[in-house]
Amino acid sequence: MLKLFRLTAILEGISYIAIFGFTMPLKYWAGLGCPNKPVGMAHGVLFILFVVLAGILCWEKKWGIKRFFIFFVASLLPFGTFYVDKKYLSNLT
Template sequence: MLNIFRAASVAEGLSFLVILSVSLGLISRDYVFMLGMTHGVLFLIYMVLSLWVSNSRDWSVVVWLLIFLAAVVPFAFVGVEIFLRREEQKCEALAEPA
């Protein structure tokens, strides 16, 4: 489940950057509706998966709030990716036989 959340995090973060590039004039405003709908769906998937993963991993509310705030800050998905990669490495280390 963590790998699916990682993919959703990166996809949501990149779609957010694409939406912001419309504001800068890098992408035509003709695509705003399509890009907005795509980003909205990815944002909802990100939120549902973040709740699901935080519940299954027993993360605190503070950790979940930081992950939530990362969805609305440009380039913060990179920090989330680093955090999730470390979480995955911890789980793999615990799963390895001693």
């Protein structure tokens, strides 16, 4: 479960950077909206998966609501999931 959560955290962070760093500028500055839909869908699915897995992992490990809240807020911030992986998850594996 922890490996899946770490992978999801990294992929969610990459998708966040991809949508707001690449596809949104392409959409609004270059008029190319095509890549925005699939990348946005992937980001949305990964975001939901990250939050659900964070809840399950916090429940299983008895980490409490504070750590879940940190994970949730990190999922809303650019590079936040990378921070979660580095600070909370990398030393557990």
